[in-house]
Amino acid sequence: MRHPPRPFALLTGAALAMASCAFAVMGTAPGAAAVPVCTVTYSVVGQWAGGFQGAVTVTNNGSALDGWSLGFSFPAAQTVSQGWGAKWSQTGPSVTAANESWNAALGTGASVTTGFIASWSGANTAPSAFTLNGTRCNTDPGPDPTPTPTPTPTPTGPTDPPDPASGAPELSVTGNRLTDQKGATRRLLGVNRSGGEFMCVQGNGIFDGPVDDASVRAIADWKANTVRIPLNEECWLGLDNIKPEYRGAPYVDAVKGLVARVLAHGMTPVVELHWSYGQYTGNSSGCADVHASCQKPMPDAQYAPAFWTSVANTFKGDRRIAFDLFNEPYPDRATSTTAQAWTCWRDGGACPGIGYEVAGMQDLVDAVRTTGARNLLLVPGIAYSNDLSQWLTHSPTDPTGNLAAAWHVYNFNTCATESCWDSTLAPVAARVPLVAGEIGENTCGHAFIDRVMAWSDARSLSYLGWTWNTWNCSSGPALITSYDGTPTAFGIGLRDHLRALN
Template sequence: MILQRRILVLGAVAALLAGGVATATSAQAAAGCRVTYAVPSQWQGGFTANVAVTNLGDPVNGWNLTWAFGAGQRVTQAWNATVTAAGSQVTAANASYNPAIATGATVSFGFNGSWTGSNPAPAAFTLNGVACTGTASTPQPAGPAETVAAMQPGWNLGNTLDAIPDETAWGNPLTTQALLHHVRSQGFNSIRLPITWSNHHGAAPAYTIDAAWLARVRQIVDWSLAEGFYVMINLHHDSWQWLNAYPPDTARYGALWTQISSTFRDYSPKLVFESINEPQFAGTSGDDQNYQVLDQLNTQFVHLVRASGGGNATRLLVLPTLYTNADQGRLDALNATFDHLDDPNLAATVHFYGYWPFSVNIAGGTTYDTAVEQDLTGTFDRVRDSFTARGIPVIIGEWALLNWDHNRPGLIERGEFLKFLEAVGYHARTRGLTTMLWDAGQFLDRTTLTWRDQGVYDIMRASWTTRSGTAARDQIYLPRTGTITAKTLTINPNGTTLQGVRQGSTDLVAGTDYTASGTTLTLTASALTRMAGNRAYGVNATLTARFSAGAPWPISIITSDPPTQAAATGTTASLVVPTQFQGDQLQTMEAVYADGTPAGPATWTPYKAFWDNFIPGYTDNTITLTSTFFAEVNDGPVTLTFHYWSGATTIYKLTKSGSTVTGAPA
């Protein structure tokens, strides 16, 4: 075998030029690289390759070299780099000990591979995501509109560098290169790094940032840039920890941004600065004075960063509205700031968490209805008309629903959330708005690097480029006993065409299992009977309606009976109501006094806040009424109406006397 390998050595060398390096530590005053790919040894079905990367531009800290094999070759073993492949596309990432490539320096790695038929050298390489030319170059920075467009879509490393007092204090693990690489692989082009600095600097007047903290921030910025992300950093919870007092602490604000600007002065233009997160002020006389204070801070920020020179002279700077809110008065006030700054490299940012009753499930806001849709389109129309129509790009720096969280199941019904996600993607895309998902751990499990709900990610990702069909519901309820009849479901194709319905990997038969006419999908009695099986409580089958584009729409076939409840005694600390859900799921709860007026918190509505006031327990068959609910309930009788997603309701009568509470079904 050794003799055969020596005889078949080709000694082929392909010198290939690569350039346009995206560096992690410079403003790209010069960029470029050269790649030498050599095959010193080849034998039947296998070969050894050596790769040398020479940096012709500014220093690189963290690198990814990518190429495509043209004849089906595969890497089987690598050294001095971590090599991964997706089809013909190959990525070699630096090892822990060789992330830096100084100007003029070379880093090398090698691998063994397999081949069949032929083994041509790759035709081209890219370093850190930029294609190759082989000479040093001076790239022209993109304009703000082009930069913001290239940032779409974005992702927030939430509750991490912004956590108080440190990175892991709010439950997330330490940030790793593997995490950032995974997020990038999922299609995100930018990453927002919310950073709270207040626990990591010294006293006045210097307010010196702790060296270890600044090094950690810089490390994550470097890693992110090396992955090819656009990166946005800011002052985050500083906004309410100390900057909200009137008059604001402009000395500390200036000292922090002076140090941050100096640290990142010569970084790539793909690094973006955001002046402050969700600015808010206490002690002012009202909005007019709030606008004046925010204008002062944003102006101080822009002038300070620009004066630091280097890449900061033209770096994209992002300015928020008051509260990062999109009410028209907030937008107009920020526009006045843009007008007097007259800086060509600025962008606006607002946040979007949807129509508040729906976002937190209060006041009966349980569905993605007309009010939710109008709030969404109205918000996006206002920011488009106020900013993008004037040539000022917009970043929706955070978006989600406030109370969507894997730790609070059922608070936002999944299908209604899917409709919201689909609509946000579409309406933002058609208005030219860049969106950055707020993810504090509720979407991506950062330990396993998997999506907590793959379907949520799938419909969100589809919305970046197309529309997905949806339906009025994602649940069809069947009775536990008796004859099963056909069920209809209103579909909303969103410009697509229904292609079929599938259970697992099996297509249902049109005409036999279902019919589709216009926007009505009908599942036949025979198909539902078959799918219900033994009709055990809960989900008996999961279908997907498949459309001509986008993500499929899920439909759960659920068997249930009307829920039942039993008497209970407790205190205002909590009352646990025994509840046999019998396959059903809780939608919301009403609470009223004997005269019909709303009981409990939020006295303007009888519908109470899901999870804050009542919490379903599906595994132990309970509904817990919380101390938050009873804190605002008067002594005497209260009538509760529990609403379930099947359409069923249960009535429950409470009597509160001091700290004692009793209850029983009506």
């Protein structure tokens, strides 16, 4: 908030359905197994009352194709409402996913994955047959194999999901889910605790309001399980433009104390780089100051990697603590093309329109991982973290595979409708965990975040309200009027919803 692709296995609690299809190849030697012309994998990657998210991967093992069309029939009246990675259409039970212009070529051995949102009722039975370009995929049985005894299966009942670990979890990425050390699925649901990003650089303290045990307990009383803590890189690193009492060791100790109190109340602390160094006076500039006194379009190469090296060394011994790499990148406001913005976002360096050397998301991932830290990393998109349309294509490489995508959404953002979330966020959420690090609205009410939470709940996603501060509506969304947890009209929506979930 502005104020003063890596493929993973997709597994959830929903049923996983797999179907493979093959077409016999001419010229197969007698007695040899036929080489499949195509292989299709169908999976349900998320399911909720009345709806589900599916994924279909087709691998072409035959001749190269310049244009493809995948067909199948839903056996239980399921109906596709949204899709991506293909042009989806449905007539009765018959569903067709035809290539987009950019993925029409499907070479020998190449695969393409598409996804969709659909409704269901009664049963969500998987399709049993698929066609590729009109030809049914089936398997040539070949010669009868020599019979072998079939062992009698041991009857088993349904496997119960593991019980969650008690207290704040050690978080890991498993496919598109966050899981704890016992393998249970976890969601990050809570609030932001703003102050650490601006009070120190303004010379007014370290936090805005109390961060004692009573104030942290008030957050837990809302049934929040996560607290995001925005930080200032100059204050953490102890640069001499900050008052001595608010920089270096005093600042770090204050942050460590808040993190410890959050953990003591069983909640996940998310430490986050919010304000950073570097002079930017271009489009949408928050300030002309070279110092970390406002939101910059990208982190700087001079101090941001050092910040994350220090933060990671401080907290790497405790995997209950998550790291949010940078608040709200907006290189798209500085560069002339979206392609340049995403390249800058990932790779950093000399970015068009930005007058300082940039640290890209890959630089920050590397800074953390070089320390040996394996903590969960949240990686935001562009356009103030509201645009994740090319996140999968440009996502940084993480040797631990412990990356989640982060996004922010307010009622005044460009992507603030369910149709936009379906088209740009659902594909990301199908591949990696998706965390809304900030949700809010400038209406002093909660109608908008109610919609955000409903959309996210339907997909078992995470979200954090902005912000646990006693501000006025004119200075940004504030959840409380008192640090005892008394909610504003806006905060009532988040508080009551979190309590209802728990």
